[in-house]
Amino acid sequence: MPPKKDDGLAKMQRKIRKRGYMRTFMQVYRNRERCEVERLKAQVEELELDLAKRLVERKAARSEKTTKSSPLESELPWKEVAKAMYEMSQEVATTRRMLQHDAAEAEVVGLDLQGWVASFDNPTAPLSSRCQTWRDVTLLSHPRSRQLGKQWITQHMYHNANRIFQQQECPPAYYNIIDNSWDIDFSSGECYYIVERGHVDWNMSLANVQSMFRNHMCSMFTLDAFYPLTTNLFYHYFWTLAEASDNTVLHQLVASGESSPVTQYVNLLGAEFNESHDRSVVVVTQIQDDEMAAHSATSLPQRSRMTW
Secondary structure, three states, X not given: OOOOOOHHHHHHHHHHHXXXXXXXXXXXXXXXXXXXXXXXXXXXXXXXXXXXXXHHHXXXXXXXXXXXXXXXXXXXXXXXXXXXHHHHHHHHHHHHHHHHHHHHHHHXXXXXXXXXXXXXXXXXXXXXXXXXXXXXXXXXXXXXXXXXXXXXXXXXXXXXXXXXXXXXXXXXXXXXXXXXXXXXEOOOOOOOEEEEEEEOOOOOOHHHHHHHHHHOHHHHOOOOOOOOOOXXXXXXXXXXXXXXXXXXXXXXEEEOHHHOOOOEEEEEEEXXXXXXXXXXXXXXXXXXXXXXXXXXXXXXXXOOOEEO
């Protein structure tokens, strides 16, 4: 019989790797915060130098005016100083409000990350190549935490792209024969998995393909039932692109009718990674827990989708 794998050792190794990843993640985050503090300190120094420069210029202007004006006109130099101090006080107040906003935002993000990191200590299920954790399907509502979540989810998928291609035995890019296949797996008992592998040749530029996935993602997955979303009456939302930032997009759609026997909520997060002038990797996944989504939408059935 083949030697039995030490499950305890494997779990410990996975836990060590996860902790190492989180240490690196938090180091990068703290470095970014330190850079932001240094930038703000430099900005304060620039403002102080600007104040000194303005006072010197106004003093020189007063001196020149004093030599040319009557004694009565030179009796109120304090007005110029008061004006300069008022202008600088307004700039300082604006800077203070910006710093308070940044500090409050950093505090909220820190609390979000604290909960995110703490969840690593108590895994609720064994991990496998098909098992997604809540971190892979969750987006928070705070803008900065939300963007960090988008980056983490999509970059995690991108870094596993080559492993997925190899695991699914996808042909190399130069393979010029159309190859499509479907596998359906009912072994889990509670649900079933559909794996589609496709290798096709489209007679269009890479830029056009990227634009189609970026702006018409739901149509690319035939969620429009082969009808344009702007004219299809089976849909509640016609324009599906809800969010776009950096290299990520979020498409939302309530699909029913011909495209789906059961009304379902589609909330697809996608990202585009351009490796060279002729190769781009697009990753897409269903966000099942979105704090900004309407309750009426999230209460509908959802399908777990992952695409490379």
